[in-house]
Amino acid sequence: MHTLEVKDLHVSVEDKEILKGVNLTINSGEIHAIMGPNGTGKSTLSAAIMGNPLYEVTQGEILLDGQNVLDMTVDERARAGLFLAMQYPSEIPGVTNAEFLRQAINARRSEEDKISVMDFIQKLDEKMAILDMPEEMGERYLNEGFSGGEKKRNEILQLMMIEPTFAILDEIDSGLDIDALQIVAKGVNQMRGENFGSLIITHYQRLLNYIVPDVVHIMMDGRVVKTGDAELAKVLEADGYKGLMEELGIELEATEADK
Numbered sequence: 001m002h003t004l005e006v007k008d009l010h011v012s013v014e015d016k017e018i019l020k021g022v023n024l025t026i027n028s029g030e031i032h033a034i035m036g037p038n039g040t041g042k043s044t045l046s047a048a049i050m051g052n053p054l055y056e057v058t059q060g061e062i063l064l065d066g067q068n069v070l071d072m073t074v075d076e077r078a079r080a081g082l083f084l085a086m087q088y089p090s091e092i093p094g095v096t097n098a099e100f101l102r103q104a105i106n107a108r109r110s111e112e113d114k115i116s117v118m119d120f121i122q123k124l125d126e127k128m129a130i131l132d133m134p135e136e137m138g139e140r141y142l143n144e145g146f147s148g149g150e151k152k153r154n155e156i157l158q159l160m161m162i163e164p165t166f167a168i169l170d171e172i173d174s175g176l177d178i179d180a181l182q183i184v185a186k187g188v189n190q191m192r193g194e195n196f197g198s199l200i201i202t203h204y205q206r207l208l209n210y211i212v213p214d215v216v217h218i219m220m221d222g223r224v225v226k227t228g229d230a231e232l233a234k235v236l237e238a239d240g241y242k243g244l245m246e247e248l249g250i251e252l253e254a255t256e257a258d259k
């Protein structure tokens with residue numbers, strides 16, 4: 001079993017504290033969902049886990065199987081088995097989707113164990129078929145000119161090709177049509193297994209009907225304020241954040257530290 005532990009994580013962007021002590025443990029085999037109002041720090045959490053240098057960790061720890069992730073570069077984190085599907089995937093002109101995927105797969109393998117061209121093509125065809133993606137998407141430059149939904153689907157293609165240990169999926173459902181949502185969910189569900197764990201950031205309960213999470217966290221103002229099972233997302237959908245805040249007695253006024 002593998003574990004990804006986030007302990008008392010504080011993260012600042014340009015000297016403003018965004019995460020104010022996040023605690024979270026994901027075991028492989030589990031899918032966690034994280035929900036929360038806009039601007040509460042969900043994408044900041046994912047950026048900090050992946051090692052985006054804009055996000056400064058001022059306190060706390062991130063451990064992958066007990067190993068300190070904060071000392072690793074982005075590349076090292078990816079090789080160690082972390083993966084992030086970004087909320088806004090970047091376009092990389094000049095690098096085809098297939099080239100990118102082959103390099104990403106090989107980066108996680110030793111010199112003697114590189115994937116053969118044949119095996120790669122076979123795997124790519126198989127995963128693209130599952131995701132109902134047209135063949136030419138492989139030869140297009142990475143994300144360049146992809147529609148919003150195509151980008152999201154392509155993030156799941158990367159997930160299925162790279163087969164990370166832990167995947168953070170940041171709003172993988174935004175901008176997807178109804179059929180695409182089910183296809184993307186199918187891709188994530190195929191990844192489920194004892195050697196895979198995921199943190200799914202979403203605003204909508206709808207995705208969680210297709211990818212049923214083991215654990216749901218609610219994040220507000222830079223902290224995880226409530227953790228529960230899949231039912232929690234349904235309660236939230238019904239009551240909204242305002243209802244939840246009242247229940248928890250939370251006031252989201254600026255604290256001394258914010259001023």
Ligand SMILES: Nc1ncnc2c1ncn2[C@@H]1O[C@H](COP(=O)(O)OP(=O)(O)OP(=O)(O)O)[C@@H](O)[C@H]1O
Nearest residue numbers: 013014018036037038039040041042043044045054
């Ligand atoms: N690179 C950055 N530069 C400046 N401010 C940032 C940066 N990244 C995040 N922030 C700020 O940090 C706060 C949290 O942003 P974040 O993107 O983590 O929110 P979120 O919970 O993912 O919101 P959403 O649901 O809208 O995606 C926001 O106030 C945002 O403006």
Ligand SMILES: [Mg+2]
Nearest residue numbers: 042043044087
């Ligand atoms: Mg976000």
